[in-house]
Amino acid sequence: xxxxxxxPKRRRDIPISAKWDTTxxxxxxxxxxxxxxxxxxxxxxxxxxxxxxxxxxxxLASALDAYDHIMMEAEKLRHxxxxxxxxxxxxxxxxxxxxxxxxxxxxxEEAWSFLTPAILAIPEVTLQEYCRKSPRLQVHSVRLxxxxxxxxxxxxxxxxxxxxxxxxxxDASSRAFTALVQTDxxxxxxxxxxxxxxxxxxxxxxxxxxxxxxxxxxxxxxxxGAFDAHKHTLATMYRGxxxxxxxxxxxxxYTSSREMVLYPDAVDESVHSVLIAGIRKRLPTFHAxxxxxxxxxGLDRLKPYDLFVPIVKASPVHIPYKEAVGLVCASVSMLGRxxxxxxxxxxxxxxxxxxxxxxxxxxxFTASCYLSEPAVLLNYKEDVLQNLFTLAHEGAHAMHTWYSxxxxxxxxxAYSILEAETVANVHERLLATYLIDRETDMxxxxxxxxxxxxxxxxxxxxxxxxxxxxxxxxCGEEAGRPFTLESMRSVYRDLLVHYYGPDVDFDPLSDLxxxxxxxxxxxxxxxxxxxxxxxxxxLTDKLVARDPKVIESYxxxxxxxxxxxxxxxxxxxxxxxxxxxxxxxxxDELAQSVTAFARSLENVSSRT
Numbered sequence: 001x002x003x004x005x006x007x008p009k010r011r012r013d014i015p016i017s018a019k020w021d022t023t024x025x026x027x028x029x030x031x032x033x034x035x036x037x038x039x040x041x042x043x044x045x046x047x048x049x050x051x052x053x054x055x056x057x058x059x060l061a062s063a064l065d066a067y068d069h070i071m072m073e074a075e076k077l078r079h080x081x082x083x084x085x086x087x088x089x090x091x092x093x094x095x096x097x098x099x100x101x102x103x104x105x106x107x108x109e110e111a112w113s114f115l116t117p118a119i120l121a122i123p124e125v126t127l128q129e130y131c132r133k134s135p136r137l138q139v140h141s142v143r144l145x146x147x148x149x150x151x152x153x154x155x156x157x158x159x160x161x162x163x164x165x166x167x168x169x170x171d172a173s174s175r176a177f178t179a180l181v182q183t184d185x186x187x188x189x190x191x192x193x194x195x196x197x198x199x200x201x202x203x204x205x206x207x208x209x210x211x212x213x214x215x216x217x218x219x220x221x222x223x224x225g226a227f228d229a230h231k232h233t234l235a236t237m238y239r240g241x242x243x244x245x246x247x248x249x250x251x252x253x254y255t256s257s258r259e260m261v262l263y264p265d266a267v268d269e270s271v272h273s274v275l276i277a278g279i280r281k282r283l284p285t286f287h288a289x290x291x292x293x294x295x296x297x298g299l300d301r302l303k304p305y306d307l308f309v310p311i312v313k314a315s316p317v318h319i320p321y322k323e324a325v326g327l328v329c330a331s332v333s334m335l336g337r338x339x340x341x342x343x344x345x346x347x348x349x350x351x352x353x354x355x356x357x358x359x360x361x362x363x364x365f366t367a368s369c370y371l372s373e374p375a376v377l378l379n380y381k382e383d384v385l386q387n388l389f390t391l392a393h394e395g396a397h398a399m400h401t402w403y404s405x406x407x408x409x410x411x412x413x414a415y416s417i418l419e420a421e422t423v424a425n426v427h428e429r430l431l432a433t434y435l436i437d438r439e440t441d442m443x444x445x446x447x448x449x450x451x452x453x454x455x456x457x458x459x460x461x462x463x464x465x466x467x468x469x470x471x472x473x474x475c476g477e478e479a480g481r482p483f484t485l486e487s488m489r490s491v492y493r494d495l496l497v498h499y500y501g502p503d504v505d506f507d508p509l510s511d512l513x514x515x516x517x518x519x520x521x522x523x524x525x526x527x528x529x530x531x532x533x534x535x536x537x538x539l540t541d542k543l544v545a546r547d548p549k550v551i552e553s554y555x556x557x558x559x560x561x562x563x564x565x566x567x568x569x570x571x572x573x574x575x576x577x578x579x580x581x582x583x584x585x586x587x588d589e590l591a592q593s594v595t596a597f598a599r600s601l602e603n604v605s606s607r608t
Contacts, residue, residue: 018353020375032077032080035077036101036104039077046070050066060119061134061140072370075370078101080097085098088357088359102175116154163251181516202363205386206384219305227515234515242257256269258523275467277580282584285590304506304510315444322348325347325391334543342399343399347395351373352394354378374397378391396426400419403559404562405561406559408562412563416565416566429537436452460530460590463527465496466517469491469514539573557572
């Protein structure tokens, strides 16, 4: 056994062809610093040119054009710092640049904090007249409408200035969480049949899918044990994040944190409530699947470390990255040559940072920048089938960004998370359908059907439960019922029991799982996953059928970017996310998938 076996690679050990080339953004860290310093100075100088001078259509257009120029350059600087820090948080320079970027963002926001109040001070009739007479303002029409809509929640110039200065502190809890769990927290090394293997956040799923139940148990308890050692600190950090949400919602005259988060995208709070009610109503569908799994695994009760292990013993997976790209592109062929050629070139030539290394962000994401190509972070492993679906998911985000940039001005290219997650889930399901339809081996087909069901369970059940939990946390604190670590654990355990049903028996540490969820530091984010998953179940079959109108409306969704509010945009694509009927339809689709898997499992059993 080599001395470094099981040790995560350092950044320098990853092949150049498999890494982002951030020199496409800035030639060096030094040039980034020079650009950042120039922007800090020019932002303040430019902003001062427009303070108290917006008194005509031309001056308003000039102010908005200047602001866009500043924000585009800031986004590019932020993109560079974020990408470098994401792939190597152990590097001091990367950490320093992230910290400097937080300060620069706050300085820019503070310098331009006068702009929104100045626009709101323009009488509605006058603003409409400006827009009619000035072609230069047409490109800013969406932004101006949204600013006016947010008027009741926008502070006076002094208040905006104070809140802008406060912005540098607003995500302190999130940054502390990331530093603790990604850099400082160590989970140790476990003995596996293949030799010692380091346990990390990025490879926990590998351990939990392993057929050796003892190994699964050890990994699960070791992982949560690390959080148990820091539970009071983590609980305090999370409560601090919730308190910041509440503080900001009160300052900005919202009735709740939930309203504050959803209002800018014109998402009614009922969308969030309808989701939770719709999934809770259909929990027996999930419970039936867990009963099937318990019986198939031959267990008296499922434990949390049994939930991810496959029932069907498929042959080992080995999908090299280039082959994975080919499968992902083939699964979306109905979207046309331009789509597929662009996706393939991007995934193979520069968009993706492919493999894990020490200090790299766990999991996956796609980051966008108007002045650059999409950036996809993966921790791709050839022997983990789910990583193929992650590639499809993130590739969808990348193409969504690619189309949006090319069809929208900077001020309206950023689409909502709801639209993003719908698109990404559509592509995951298209990949699953593609693989299942072409599989001839009954056992492998059963395995794929199982993975399809498991993927939808993770989004529809687990993420809805997380959305339910964070809403209860915010509501309790807003109502003056402060939570302690013990009461938070109690709420979370009750939800685990309710959502997962009578066939699952949770461990003593299971109710600490909420401390591991990084998305909780971005309030009311997780609900977008089940909404997107449900919408994808409604859309995918129509795309697979190659209905020209559906394909056209789907591509139109990608091209719209942030030019429309997400509820309207998704409804135009055939996904009424505020309707309980959509969740009923989605759950019917899931129930059919469970039935198809059960039959496939019977066929495999009868042949063996």
